[in-house]
Amino acid sequence: MGTIVNASYKVIPDRHTTDRISSLRPEEGVIVYDVNEKVNKFWNGSEWVSVDSGKYAADYIGLLSAYYFDGVATSSEIIIDQVDVWQDVIMTIHPSGINDERVEDMKLAQPTGYEGTGAVDDPIIFLLEGLDIRSFCSFRSSFSFEPDEDGGRLDARIFFNRHNGAGADFFIDGQSLTMESGADEEYAHLVSVEFFVGDTIDTNAPGDAGKVRFQIKSDVTGTVSMREMALFIQK
Numbered sequence: 001m002g003t004i005v006n007a008s009y010k011v012i013p014d015r016h017t018t019d020r021i022s023s024l025r026p027e028e029g030v031i032v033y034d035v036n037e038k039v040n041k042f043w044n045g046s047e048w049v050s051v052d053s054g055k056y057a058a059d060y061i062g063l064l065s066a067y068y069f070d071g072v073a074t075s076s077e078i079i080i081d082q083v084d085v086w087q088d089v090i091m092t093i094h095p096s097g098i099n100d101e102r103v104e105d106m107k108l109a110q111p112t113g114y115e116g117t118g119a120v121d122d123p124i125i126f127l128l129e130g131l132d133i134r135s136f137c138s139f140r141s142s143f144s145f146e147p148d149e150d151g152g153r154l155d156a157r158i159f160f161n162r163h164n165g166a167g168a169d170f171f172i173d174g175q176s177l178t179m180e181s182g183a184d185e186e187y188a189h190l191v192s193v194e195f196f197v198g199d200t201i202d203t204n205a206p207g208d209a210g211k212v213r214f215q216i217k218s219d220v221t222g223t224v225s226m227r228e229m230a231l232f233i234q235k
Contacts, residue, residue: 064098138231139194141190
């Protein structure tokens with residue numbers, strides 16, 4: 001048996017042979033393209049399933065920075081100068097970096113699927129209008145962090161705005177990044193968080209549904225460079 005390795009994670013599916021795919025050990029929700037069978041495959045946590053089998057939907061909306069086009073992350077980097085403070089990420093979307101493959105109900109309800117430019121005080125917010133309580137999603141973000149000090153930690157979360165009349169907003173924690181190799185090093189990180197569309201963030205009425213955004217905080221100062229954000233959808 002060959003060595004089991006991690007898959008890389010991008011909105012545009014990685015291309016591998018069938019044998020290579022069988023050796024991958026990815027996180028749940030990863031999609032790859034099988035060049036032998038000529039199909040996209042979805043890792044459901046225990047097995048690879050063909051997207052074309054109808055067992056799982058491959059719907060998503062992915063937003064990419066220039067990192068996937070010329071190797072340079074978003075030009076609007078996040079300079080963290082206040083420690084232990086949650087903040088919205090800053091991300092410049094590449095002109096060719098919008099991949100909208102959402103379910104038809106979502107496209108009819110919200111043509112763009114998100115709001116905000118990604119600039120300071122205008123964060124990118126994914127819109128959940130068109131989904132109901134039978135739906136679930138997986139949010140994913142890829143970025144790098146270059147700390148100014150040794151031994152820091154960066155935390156991530158997805159923050160939800162509920163629809164009208166559903167109470168206070170809430171959040172779900174994501175994976176933390178611990179910087180153990182010293183300062184002034186670039187640490188790549190992937191955050192993946194699954195959630196179900198409960199009755200406080202589902203579609204309550206036209207123009208009234210839940211929203212989700214990505215936030216970070218760090219206990220040391222440094223620079224975050226965004227690569228991508230994506231929302232995978234099962235309806």
